[in-house]
Amino acid sequence: MRNMENVKGIAARAAMWSARHRTLAILGWIAFVVGVTILSGQIGTRDAVDSDYGHGDSGRADHIVQQAGFPVQPAGEMVIVQNRAAKSQGLSDRATAIADLTKQLKSTPNVVDVQPAIESPDKRSSLVTFGVAGDPDTAKDRVGPALDTVARVQAAHGDLYIAEGGDASGDKLIGDDLDKGLNRLGMLSIPVTLGILLVAFGAVVSALLPVALAITAVVGSIGLLAAASRLAPADETTMHVMLLVGLAVGVDYCLFYIKRERDERRAGADAHRALVVAAQTSGRSIWVSGLTVIVAMAGMFLTFDTTFVSFAVGTILVVATTVLGSLTVLPAMLSALGNKVDAIKIPGLYRRRGDGRLLNGFLKLVLAKPLISALLAVGALAAIASPVLDLRTKGQGIEDLSPNAPIVQAYKTVDEAFPSKTSPAEVVVQASSVKGGQFDQQLAGFKKAVAGSGGKLTGPVEVRINPAGTVAVVSVGLVGDDALDKLREDVVPATFGHIGGATALVTGEQAGNADFNARLDASLPWVFGFVLGLAFLLLLVSFRSVVVAFTGVVLNLFSVGAAYGMLVWVFQYGHFEKQLQFQASSGLTNWMPLFLFIILFGLSMDYHVFVLSRIREGYDRGLPTRQAVREGIGRTAGVITSAAVVMVAVFALFATLPLASTKQLGVGLAAAVLLDATIIRAVLLPAVMALLGEANWYLPRWLNWLPQVAHEPAPLPPAGGPARDERELAPVA
Known part of the structure; x- marks a missing residue:
């Protein structure tokens, strides 16, 4: 060498x-x-535990509970027995089914603490709760016998709706379906990638x-x-x-x-x-x-x-x-x-493949009419991105699973009949003593406030106290979007907030989601500013052009905006529900917009840097900007097409996973990469650079101190031997 x-x-x-x-x-x-x-x-690998998560009041409350020394609670399960006929019918049948269910559950392996049934306000539903013995983190591995028991009781009482939901059964559903999906993804992603590359090479x-x-x-x-x-x-x-x-x-x-x-x-x-x-x-x-x-x-x-x-x-x-x-x-x-x-x-x-006559012909048309091409591309991207104006977010929940799953249907039914049982709010009260005295007095006031909340808060109110008597967890149901605010801002300060020296914080699923959203909202400006600012600086140093750096950032934002619009159109508006097996909801998963922005911005830069480097290389050789654009994009089209096809195929596989969040991730990434490799790189980028001409390479004099970067390799001495015949060499993409 x-x-x-x-x-x-x-x-x-x-x-x-x-x-x-x-x-x-x-x-x-x-x-x-x-x-x-x-x-x-x-x-x-040190895995994150529950105490590592959480933000705001809910995070502080969870930490207090973890440190309070509460006995480990078995994973809770619920069985709803519901008469779906008129209110006056089926009461005796329901009582018979509940007796049968209770008897069989008590003799079922791994089932503990079977509670007497409670009745819903409309008298049409009853709920039986129990626990799954052992470590709650692994209860999904032991809930199978209970699910079998409930299925037998349902078969014996076909005129009633009898179904089970809970921590263990939910984890089992999510875990089993997700494991199957991830195994399928792992088995398919590599063969799919290899197949595409075999065609390309x-x-x-x-x-x-x-x-x-x-x-x-x-x-x-x-x-x-x-x-x-x-x-x-x-x-x-x-x-x-x-x-x-x-x-x-x-x-x-x-x-x-x-x-x-x-x-x-x-x-x-x-x-x-x-x-x-x-x-x-x-x-x-x-x-x-x-x-x-x-x-x-x-x-x-x-x-x-x-x-x-x-x-x-x-x-x-x-x-x-x-x-x-x-x-x-x-x-x-x-x-x-x-x-x-x-x-x-x-x-x-x-x-042997040529340089792509079809694409070169298309590029010739784009460069001949750059203004019209740019307007059409921006119009198409704006139309795709327009639903982003309606973008909303929500926390993850059981509804993010397939709506056809029996456990999902059971959860929804329980939530309608017993809203305090599915995802209750928990008021964590820490004081020198939560036994008797002031605590009991304020607990009574709390129950009275729940009863007078106009249905926003619902009982039964349940209380757990740690062995030291210093921390109490008070559970209450939430009904409606503003119930959490009422609990945090009105009810808790007016009751437990009056206990001298006490800390009273609200946690639970809704509170955790609200605090998580608040944390994301606070961090968004910093994240966006950091990513956009440093990306701009990297492009500026690499290509010594303010215009190239600015257009690079803007073009990547176009692909992100289009991906957001596509996600809203599919997952909020409900298109392709049957094909993707999901149910439209009120918003995207709360962490999705930020995560997609970061991933897409990073991956889009792969293409952008590669294409711009080839364009700048031609320009440094003395080609006019328009010719450098045509040559750079034309020569990189094949590899970008192959890379984009690989990405779209692998990302699309994520849309087959059972969770709505993974479907959103797959659809968002696949759509963005597809649009980025087609409309943006093949139309908008060459059109904008053609319109700007020599202005693409503008660098203010006060930035001349930036390092000179050669995009064209320096000439090397001859190898000393004849060049190889081109026919011996393989085509790529």
Whole structure:
């Protein structure tokens, strides 16, 4: 391998070192992945626990309860027995069914503390509650016999509606369905990705390289997550997000690199020259893109939320690991394989492709009429994004599961008949003593306020006191959107707030969601400002143009806005309910808009940096801006199409998972990537750059101190041998 005196930049120097020491680079990568995997198995990953979550008053209340030493409560289950005929019919049958149900539950394995039935105000429903013995966190593994018992009682009393819901049965439904979906996702995502790459490359070995890099990068980063979890505990869904992001960026980066190396060899460069050019161009794009994605993901730290912080750590690790592999082991593999990278050609797919006459013809039309093209593209994106004006958010709940699931139907029925039982609010009172005296007096006032709340608060009011007698948890039902505000702002201050030296805080599902939303609302300006500001600075330094940096940020916002609009149109307005198996709701999952913004902004930068680098490369060679745009987009269209198809396919698989949030994630990401790779990169970007012309490269004089970045590699001395025949070289995408 020749010396590296003409090779400039981190990416190129890393590639040349790896190519020169390819055995060491390949074995080092394997040792790194195996080593961190073994290490993670030894030290384990520290998972986040309940006390790590929570914000505001509800978070403080949960922490008080955790520290109060309450006995571990078994997972609670409910069985509703309902007569769905007229109010005056079926009472005796219901009593018979309740007696049968109670008797059988008491003899069912793992069932404890079966309570007498209570009756609903309308006299049509009865509720039997019980617990599942053992650790509540694993109760879903022991709730099966109870579900079987309820099913038998239902079969014996077919004229009544008898169904079970609760913590354990809900966890079982979510866990079983989600595990099946994730296993299916894991089994399909890699074959789907490989299949698309086989079509793109037309050769097995070159198609396997991106998949191998992505998988090993994900495995290695998951190993690193175990160590990082000592500083920031890992949310249980973080690994799935890492797989999603790792596959996306891993395949992208490999495609960029291999595509450029193949292009150079088709143009007559020898193996060394082709690798140097790929390293100094696509390798540099990978470096800049990776930094931009990492910056975007780091924005999640500003939420100060355990889940988002875990996502930030996981995605930063997987992107950084993928960049490391792309700049080291990938060029080493390309150097080692040589022409064998195109081994095992697929008949009919492995053929020489041109630069895309159809796309070049389309680009010629866009560049000939840039103003009309830009207006049409903006109009289409605005139409797709318009539903965003109606965007609302809500917390996750049982309704996010398939509406056809029996446990979901049971939950909804119980919630209608006994609203205090499904997701009650809990008032946590901490004082020197909550036994007798002032507490009992204020508890009586609290019950009176509940009765006089006009139906916003509903009983029965239940009280639990810790063994030390210093903390009480008072449960009450909430009815209506403003019930929580009434409880927090009026009822609690007027009752428990009068206990001297006491702390009275409201927690529960609704309170937790409200506090989470408040935390997100407070962090949104900081997250958006951080991500947009640093992305702008990275583009500014990379391309030495204020205009390019500004348009890059704006174009990425277009794709995010279009994704939001699509999500509202589907999940709030109820389109494709049957096909996607969900039920339209009043809003998107509360964490979805922020998470999608960060992920989409990061991933969109992959394409943007890659395309702009190729355009700037042509401009630096002396091409007019319009010609540089045509050449840059035309030459990158194939690889971007292939990368986008991979992303859309993998993201779309997430729409098959059972939770509404995962469906929203899959649809939002797939739609945004599709629009980004088509309307934005193929129409809006070239049209805007054509309209701006030389103004694209505007840099104020006071910014001339920014470093000069060469997008065109410096000329290298001849290889000393004849150029290879173009027909020997494989097409890519």
